[in-house]
Amino acid sequence: MDNDLVTRAKDGDERAFEMLAAAHHPRLFRVAYGILRDRHLAEDATQQGLLDIWRHIPRLRDTSRFEAWSYRLLVNACYDEAKRRPNWVPSADLTPGDMPVSRDASGPVIARDQLSRALQRLSLEHRAVLVLRYLMDLSPQEIGDALDIPRRTVYSRLQRALENVRGVLEADARTSGRVSAREEVTR
């Protein structure tokens, strides 16, 4: 079904693209929100990403790669949205409007507000690989294909992102005097 819609959209079928957009919007929004941590910005980025997909879909050779290819355009749209808002600072707090969809049954080891602040400090490129890896469960190879970057770059960004998160958590732990948290995060 998807391949047929993609093929028709490549030929300029607007109705087919609308159906494709509706089907993939939740996935794309999820990634955009993961990166931008702002609902309105994520919706804008998702819509812009879909428009970019429409513009460039005639160039997509292999329709079966649509999903991976769409990540690239969506992530680029997230970068652009963030750059258009020079004063944008993603929300570090869980607001009453946020509605948790699921909860880790084992319970958190790291306080969620600490983790939120740590993730907030990351660059957009680092956030993107973390979201694709740990929210969308893509392998490093799949992330490389999606973002059109070498796998070694994916590994490098993942490693650097995790190091940065760990560094902020350790600094936070020292500041707050939480010895147990420091013991948890120290390698």
Add this chain to the structure above:
Amino acid sequence: MNDERLGKEIGAFYRETDVRPPDSQESARQVAARLRRTPQVKRRRWPAAWWLRTTHSTDTDQATEHQASPIPATNGHTPTVIGRTHVMFSPVKAITAGALVFALGGTLLIAQPFGQQGSVPGAATDADDPGPAAYVHGFMFEGDCCGAEVETYDDEGNRLTLRGSVASGNVKMDDARMSGAWEMKLSIDEFPQPGTEERVEIHWGELTITNDQGDWSGAWKSTYDSEQVLEETELALYELTGTGTYEGLSALLAPTGSAGEFGKLPLGGAIFPSPLPPDSAYDD
């Protein structure tokens, strides 16, 4: 906490703080309402299949805004000019070329008129000798793209022209004289074919290869063998003249295959110690 454990914590955080997305049908309708003002970019065949990596678009809705002084089109249409820093999306790396390789054989010199041994490709026998004639093979590697491109479109969203595209990267040939950094300038004209959706594309531009010993530069032209022999067959010929240490040499290069998944476009051609062949088959 090791990376694996930290990664799981991060994943759990993302899932816990996931928010319900907006109504996808409504969002899709809003996007669909803007499609008519958003022209599709038709399939582009690059003479060298370079890939845009980690750069991203600064496009906004300017895609539908008119710029001043539209570039006159060659087919009578009044164009819509779109100027922006353009994201060059990587197609599946399957551009296959090589039909022009056969044309090289009729114009290349194989003899070594200066009596050089030439046992080591690229080796010059003295300071003034730019080196022997030689067949060369190697790869053009992906680089950066595309500069401040300006495109024009017809009223139906079909591209008419592209100007101002610049890409760069590295080239490694089995002859060190032709290895180094490359930069390519690209222009495109597109023409409709009545009765078909396929458009005739004509590409042209300039290629420069630079290394510590000198430069190669020159013009190139190409078109497209659409579905006649091999899909996505690009017919391109780069005609280069040497400077610096390579003064007195010329070269003809052409893509000889697909760039594949890793951005390596195979090139083949020859270096020879004379000016480029004249445009006419016969000397006047």
